[in-house]
Amino acid sequence: MEIAEVRSLIETGLPGCQLSVDGEGCNFSVVVVGEIFEGLTPVQRQQKVLATVRELLSTGALHAISMKVYTPSEWQREQSRGTESGTPTAE
Template identity: 80%
Template sequence: MEIAEVRALIETGLPGCETLVEGEGCNFSVVVVSQAFEGLSPVKRQQRVLETVREPLGTGALHAISMKVYTPPEWQREAANAAPAA
């Protein structure tokens, strides 16, 4: 699979989300930011993302996917914490 394919699957399944995808072949790492995650546990959030890539996981086209999932406010805090101090 290609990065664009993984991104398209996730963005189609979670409209309005923001995705960052890295990897190649059949192993990918993703960051997904979505308002749809508001109020969901981390496990439920990951299950929502896994639903979007169920078919390629089932066929083996996608072998492994690691993910970090955030709501927009959580992502903003994460980005602020990662920014180097001036």
């Protein structure tokens, strides 16, 4: 499993979101930022991201994915605090 594969699945499933993907093998971490997460609980946000990689998780091709999910305003606050590294990008 490559970073590009994980990125592509999330970008396809959550169009318009910015993301950063890191990891290798079958373990990845992602930061996803998008308007789509406005008004959702943290669990609902994670469920949306997990839905994009569900098939890989079920087959074992992807063993673990950790995630941080933000709205654009939340991401901007995190950046101003300097608590989050990596810059999500839209491609």
